[in-house]
Amino acid sequence: MADIAMQLAVERLLARYVASIDEDRLEEWPGYFTEACRYQIISRENHERGLPIGVFYADSRGMLHDRVAALREANIYEAQRYRHIVSTVLIDSVANGIASVRSNYLVLRTMQDGTLNVFSTGRYLDCVDLSGTEPLFREKVVVFDNKRIDTLLAIPL
Amino acid sequence: MADIAMQLAVERLLARYVASIDEDRLEEWPGYFTEACRYQIISRENHERGLPIGVFYADSRGMLHDRVAALREANIYEAQRYRHIVSTVLIDSVANGIASVRSNYLVLRTMQDGTLNVFSTGRYLDCVDLSGTEPLFREKVVVFDNKRIDTLLAIPL
């Protein structure tokens, strides 16, 4: 794939991923990953120290589907809604049809009472599989800046 | 228009639209719309319920010019300034020279005393007319996340 087409294909994947979450179409979320995959939410501190301890981990699309089911059961979207901003999408390298991509994210959260606040900032460290008809995440590591994050029942980042 | 050229043309329209607002060149703002157009600011709640009740509505470029005149009379730029961030610009479909485009926005506001805060987040739901020399908004629906928004004398979003 030519550089320009690849850049826009990756940005489009990120845009669709984010739209599914923000627009409460969470059932679409696992579909942005390959069948075998890695999805992890981890603090910058632990990530920089090489500690593998994150606040969420999944290694298959099935686990992501389970997560969605749990969130639906908890009616989480009644209580809060996210709005993602993704910026500075940087393809570092491409090998064997997999692109290594870094980007900055910001998530704002609106609570049920209407209050709006900054929820999380950080980086997406993605491995994007470009071999199929649509690009898919083979790996998505969400490295958040703030020390602690309450994601027990949180919407995916 | 090829996909890549169209994506960048739409992103450029959004960038110019935003720059005119943020840089206090509001007189340029109506020029980003077609003569007959739709510009609406509406809460997510009302939009999702299909209620057509927004906080602002205009259906012609002339009405947008009137809005600018009212804002100038109120000297609104003395009291506050906006900064827009636009992200994840997604062209959903193109038909008859009109592109349906969704994007996420974030607006930060600096008040006269220098304080800075998050003012609004939400989505732009745009219909962009690509048939002329420059792309123009035929429709722009601003769906904001927070329940209430004071836009009586607010700068356009």
Added chain:
Amino acid sequence: MADIAMQLAVERLLARYVASIDEDRLEEWPGYFTEACRYQIISRENHERGLPIGVFYADSRGMLHDRVAALREANIYEAQRYRHIVSTVLIDSVANGIASVRSNYLVLRTMQDGTLNVFSTGRYLDCVDLSGTEPLFREKVVVFDNKRIDTLLAIPL
């Protein structure tokens, strides 16, 4: 350079610039500028009035290296970390291999105790030299919205 390739090359420069700062690889920062350059941080107020009084000024890559050394000595990264969002990158004109580029930025800051807040918004007014193998900033003027900004020992914006 064709329009599309140029747009993406400029966005990539901004993305790499931002990543070096946010990921604490500050030693790379001066390398994004030409040897003779202009880097300035100035308030919108002073910029609009044509007052040349900013909070930081450098006119060579060497001065930027000195700044990095001072920041390292002060251990500034222990105390705070930035996250940049860059949006609406707009190439206004190109002449003699130099592109005039405007973009909106937002910087969020995470303090050592884990608190996260909006630190600064504003515009990048850049002159990008496209004549070499990699685009470089010949000029970068950071115009911030909030009236005052404490940058005595701050990380570059």
